[in-house]
Amino acid sequence: MFFILPNPQSIADYVSARLVDLISTKPQAVLGLATGSTMEPVYDRLTAQVTLEDIDVSQLITFNLDEYIGLGADHPQSYHYYMSEHLFNRLAFARHKTFLPDGLCVDLQEQCELYSRKIAEAGGIDLQLLGIGGNGHIGFNEPGTSFQSRTHVVDLSAQTRLDNGRFFASMDEVPTQAITLGLQDIIEAKQIILVATGNNKAQVMADLYYSAIDENMPASIIKQHNNAMIIVDEAAAKLLPSEACKPLIATV
Ligand code: GLP
Numbered sequence: 001m002f003f004i005l006p007n008p009q010s011i012a013d014y015v016s017a018r019l020v021d022l023i024s025t026k027p028q029a030v031l032g033l034a035t036g037s038t039m040e041p042v043y044d045r046l047t048a049q050v051t052l053e054d055i056d057v058s059q060l061i062t063f064n065l066d067e068y069i070g071l072g073a074d075h076p077q078s079y080h081y082y083m084s085e086h087l088f089n090r091l092a093f094a095r096h097k098t099f100l101p102d103g104l105c106v107d108l109q110e111q112c113e114l115y116s117r118k119i120a121e122a123g124g125i126d127l128q129l130l131g132i133g134g135n136g137h138i139g140f141n142e143p144g145t146s147f148q149s150r151t152h153v154v155d156l157s158a159q160t161r162l163d164n165g166r167f168f169a170s171m172d173e174v175p176t177q178a179i180t181l182g183l184q185d186i187i188e189a190k191q192i193i194l195v196a197t198g199n200n201k202a203q204v205m206a207d208l209y210y211s212a213i214d215e216n217m218p219a220s221i222i223k224q225h226n227n228a229m230i231i232v233d234e235a236a237a238k239l240l241p242s243e244a245c246k247p248l249i250a251t252v
Contacts (some may be wrong), residue, residue, distance in 0.1 A: 001223065002230045004237050004245035004249065008197040012041035013232050014248060015129070015193060016049050022127055023050075028059040030119070031085075032186070035064065035079045038195050039131060043086040050091055058093050061122050063115075064100040065130070065139035065186075068175040069153065071103045077167050078103060101151070101179035106233030108179065112151040114169075116185050128189035132196050134204055135159050136217040140180035143216045149182030183221050192228035194219065196236040205232055206239035 005011045022029050025109075050057055064079055073080035080100050084142075088098055097161050099118060105111045119125060135157060141149065141158045154177065161174045168174050186192070196205050204219075211217040213224055222228040237245055 001228065002205075002232065002237075002245040003248040004232055004234065005248050007037075007233050007235075008041045009045075011195055011197060011233055012045040014132055015042045015195065015230065016045040018193065019046055019127065020049055020053065020055055020156055023057065023060065026126065027056055028061065029126040030122045030124065031060055031062045032181075033062050033064045033083065034129045034131050035066075035082045036131040038197055038201075039085060039129065042129070046142065047087065047090045058094050059097075060093065061097045062093070062099065063119055063122075063125065063181070064098075066178050066180040067101040067103040067107070069103050069177040069179060070175050071238065075171075077154055103175075103179065105179075106152050112153065112179065115151040115179075116182065119181075119185060125185075125189035127191045128186055130192060130194040130219075130222075131188070131218050132162050132194060132201065132204055132208070133160055134200070136197070136208060136211075136219045138183070138186060138219045138222075140148040140178040141183050141186075141194065141218045143218060145183060145218055146217060147183045147187070147215055147221050150185055151179065151181050154178050154180055183218060187221050187225055192222050192225055194215065194222060194228070194230045195232075196230070197233040199235045199238070201232070201236040202239045203238050205230075209240055209244055 067079045071078035101115055135143055140154050142154060156176055156178055165171050165174045207220050211220045213220045
């Protein structure tokens with residue numbers, strides 16, 4: 001379940017190769033996408049590889065994990081903006097097939113129901129990418145979220161607002177709520193790859209490694225998935241026992 005590669009770049013190479021393999025065998029695959037600084041090297045590498053190998057991404061359907069409530073697509077800290085900058089504007093995605101929750105939506109409840117339903121109608125997620133928050137959240141599913149949850153509105157924890165505050169000019173600007181795919185939606189993906197890199201993820205990786213499958217550690221739900229990988233770099237693995245992680249050979 002835990003795999004190790006030396007650094008964020010080698011992880012980006014590996015994950016990009018896995019995505020390209022999937023897209024090559026299933027051009028209309030459904031991808032579950034994540035945001036955050038962990039994913040930036042992954043999307044950079046994917047952009048380079050898709051361009052170099054002339055891979056067709058126009059048939060892909062993508063669903064992002066989450067979005068801040070109150071931020072529109074033109075707000076630089078919105079996840080809509082992030083995805084346009086880091087992926088969608090760089091490759092020939094069909095934009096009507098790239099879905100994110102709408103942070104400005106008036107009827108949030110209806111939107112949540114629609115979002116989970118749309119994923120089911122698309123045939124479910126083939127490959128879900130995940131980062132992880134310092135408290136073990138995936139998407140914006142904070143500790144204590146039900147493992148049965150579907151897309152829902154969340155009140156962001158103080159720690160998550162503080163962690164993500166680095167992207168905003170002041171803490172007052174950090175949204176207090178978000179819409180996130182639920183843990184049940186995430187666990188239904190056919191494959192899951194969770195990536196954690198850097199010293200600041202070492203503690204949460206140890207917490208996750210030693211945790212039982214428990215709603216207080218949301219990411220622990222993926223321990224019950226039969227096709228899930230947690231990929232760490234050496235810095236994020238530094239509090240794990242050496243036998244915890246299998247070395248991975250980058251395939252590119
Ligand atoms: C946010 C996102 C998560 C992401 C996490 C970690 O809270 N909602 O999906 O995994 O940040 O982000 P980073 O990769 O920047 O550490």
